[in-house]
Amino acid sequence: MKYGKLGALGAGALLVFSACSGTTATAAPGTSTAPGGSSAVAAGAWCVGGTVKIGTELPMSGGETANGAPTANGVKLAIKQQNAKGGVAGCKLDINVQDDALNGVHDPQTGAKNMQTLVADAAVMGVVGPFNSGVAKAEIPISNGAGLLMCSPANTNNGVTQPPEGDTYRKTNPTKISYIRTASPDSIQGPSAADYLYKDLGKTSVYIIDDTETFGVGVGDTFQAEFKKLGGNVVKRDSAPKSTTDYTPLFTAAAALNPQGVYLAGTTPTGMGLALKQGRTVSGLETVPFVGPDGVADLGPGGTQGATITIAGAASHDVYGTVGSAHDLADNTFTAAYTTEFGGAPGAYSAAAYACAQIIIASLDKASATATDLASAREGVRANAVNSANSFTTVLGSLNFDKYGDNVHPFISFYKVDMTLAGGKGDWTFVKQESFSDPNAQ
């Protein structure tokens, strides 16, 4: 049967092609593993093969490229700089990049498959990612069972770590957790914006619009609860999926209720930049403050492709944002180093990803003293990172994590758009910074 042979041949060829998935040379094009000079320290026995890896599990293609690619770049920069110093305890660093976008959208099943791939790669010491909380919920059970450290720069959904929901993901090893995150959870970012709008800006009524995504709905809900608790009035709450091209009818209906402020509960890649631009054109909303979380406050100046200010253009005045990290970056050279390496400004989560990589590197350095092979090195990384007694010096400041994996000292920084900066196109300026205490800290 001709077709049968053809089919068998085709299937065989495909098996071979798909086999070429786990090659050891996993550096994506464009990554530079720096030609670091001779290592000052000889690599220990644990460094089997001379190279260990940090994995990234982020959406890298389609509509979410703007989220994942700059974040992965943060990790690449950290690896390059560390290799220039001779690697970790003499062992070279490499990267294993995984893409959890399927057909352009983050997909939990692809994420789970990627996590299995990273677990199976014995050289991977830790993973930076994922980006989306939904994907995290599918991945944490896997990494928890395997004991591979995950550090997310961007997950904010409370249920990912906090009981009771968080416990369902850690069932295999409830006390030996392997997930930490640097981003401030929704339970902190939303209310801080509500406090700012009510107390600092003195507005008592607000219109909330979210993008139906996990992050947007999360911050929207917590903002709403806090604003009402303060005594404010939420005149209207709308959900507009990211496929919306016309927000004008929504804002028109809301403007009729005379809100004194607007909260854009979402991110610019899911439409909040466009919402800002169109919302300003509706009469009644021309000068009210628009406030957004760190998916809107991407700190990109006007003119940078994809930045909120670029998309909203002249509508970006009277815009405020909260960012879930400290402003006083411990290492001010990060932005310049990023721009030199990759051209263009860092993404909203590049610094956080860089911090995650720093944590993994520091934990590995500590573990290498007692590790005997790759498996024990991996376990050492996990144990060191989640140990709340360990404090890590990173670009986001000093970080340590509680027993659920949350940041013990979450910070919120407040920013405002100043249209006179960046040659008249507008840029974000720092207003103030607040730190919170983690109720779960030990």
Place this chain on the structure above:
Amino acid sequence: MTTATSKRLPSPWGRLRARAHDHRSLTILAGWAIVASVLPVIVMIPPLSTFQPESLWIDGFANAGVFILLAMGLNVVVGLAGLLDLGYAAFFAIGSYAYAFGASPFTNLQIPFWPMLLVGAVVAATLGILLGAPTLRLRGDYLAIVTLGFGEIVPAVFLNASAFTLGTNGIGGIYKPEVFGFQFTLENPVPYYVAMVAILAITMVFLYRLQGSRLGRAWMAIREDELAAASSGINTITTKLLAFALGASTAGLAGVFATSKLTFVGPGQFGFQVSFTVLAMVVLGGMGNIWGVATGAFVIYTIQAVLLKELNQFFAVLHVPILQSIDFVQYQYLLYGVALVAMMLLRPEGLFPSSRRRQELHATSEDVADVPPPTEALGA
């Protein structure tokens, strides 16, 4: 039918095929048993074994199995009954959420996996009938757009009814299957693989039996010419509804299995892209041919989930300088689109078309050859 058949004894292969044809169900079960035991062995042989550890291979096969199941189900609706369904992912969603409701900390229920398979299939089938009912009077492409609409409506309902479904956050921590006390785990994919092979084999046996039954022939009659089918006494209403129901029930099975393996379900997983992917698997595999569709599903799954993601690695291994500087991950959908267009232009009937389809498309040349030359017919 050719007029001159040379008289010769059937070869051993021919005898085997004849016997297999007679005992179809056994053949299918045997076939799956062989495939299931051979595949893990093949990937243990170098060079395949050096590229990915065996557990990852088997995990991948279990995931591909979900799509094979989906493709076989859609084949019933589109391939056998000729009803263009562009919203098949809705039934997949129903099965997935049914299992999530039945076995997760969210509802505090812990119904075992195997009964849930049946429950998921039945719930999905019910929805298949409900959604199929308004479409009965519609002609081909109107049916398509309505099913497309349902494909958008069902996930939107799961997204927005957040009080019942946790909306965009999804339901997590879903319980994994258990067989006589043996608990499935995420670290060991072999139990999932074996379970999927069992489900696939039984489903395929069932579908082949359906295809050869009166119902199957009624479907094919409707597909070819609905008016003629109705005139010859077929109840088009129940036949169409049964097509939807059975197609949906297969998707329900797939949903239950997939959710039990991923332990998480969210409304964003069931968009038009999923419906389209399954449709592409059916068309490219060869509509109407169950084995063909299964193979097509495996091929497309491998391309989409594995090959396209690993393009960078693949070209890095080849060491061609120009290709190494291109970031293929960015272009994967371009390549996917080009591959789809190319496959359709080169072989629109699919990789393994059913024999009937092959006859349709290549009839002209054979017909000419079969007509006896006029001199004979005129009776010399």
Place this chain on the structure above:
Amino acid sequence: MTVDFRRVIRPVAIGTIALLTEYALLGTQQFANALTLGAIYALIALGYTMVYGIVELINFAHGDIFMVGSFLAMWIMTTLLGLSGPVTNLLNLVGLLSIVMFATMVGMGFIGMFIERFAYRPLRHAPRLAPLITAIGVSFILQNIISSLFGPSPVNVPQIVPLDKFAFMGGKIGYLNVFMVVLAVVLMIALQLFVGRTRLGRAMRSTAQDREAAELMGVDINQTIAITFFIAAALAGAGGVIQGLYFGSIKFDLGFFVGLKAFTAAVLGGIGNTTGAAIGGFIIAFVEVYATVLGYTQWSEVAVFTVLILVLVFRPSGLLGQQLGERA
């Protein structure tokens, strides 16, 4: 040149009832929003319905042609003409708009013809599903080309038409809104005249009705189909220009959902019927805006499809579609 009143009355009646109901339910401001959105949907729906009428293909790539049109218009305005903001001189504005509109429509027309020639024509005799799969493949290709060239983030479009508004019956309507609706109506009337009165239009109608008979009567089928795709793509391109000018922001994945709603509009109106497509566009826009007014934004897509299903249950061929029997 007599006008057949009976044939005209039904669409006019449906259209007027629809418009009046919309106005009553929405109020002036939202009515203006709905009309503008409807103009865009109508232009795209026309293309869908024309292509379907003539080759019975749901061209899933059509929404992406609209998207490419918007990027082409943006590129012409920024790179070729160097525009960056509103143009206040009326003569200049008219001239520039004409250039942009003409260039985009012609450019997209050729792209549409190109796609038909190489992706759909070889499959004209293939099983029905093959061109459908190809259409989606083309859709992926178009999206990816645009996102590779212009990036995955939203791109700004210079809004050369000033966004000034004037007060009208309790709401504020922009000059741009009026321009958009007028343009859409003008294009639709031009299309009707072309299809109804010219030789090429007659060729298109006869090919749509019975391809073999048309061929026997001397119609060049390939040319006719090519021209149909040209016009359909040109109209979608015009929609793209309007989209850019009005919203000021375009994105590479814009085409899919807009295209889906436009296709729903075409089916609602009766697929193959150009007047129906236009009316369908305005109805779908109205349903969307009304859902927003009622506070159910996230259900707007569901509402659109529900309306479609309800209409099809009672009129299986759409609002203005002919009640055909089962085609063999």
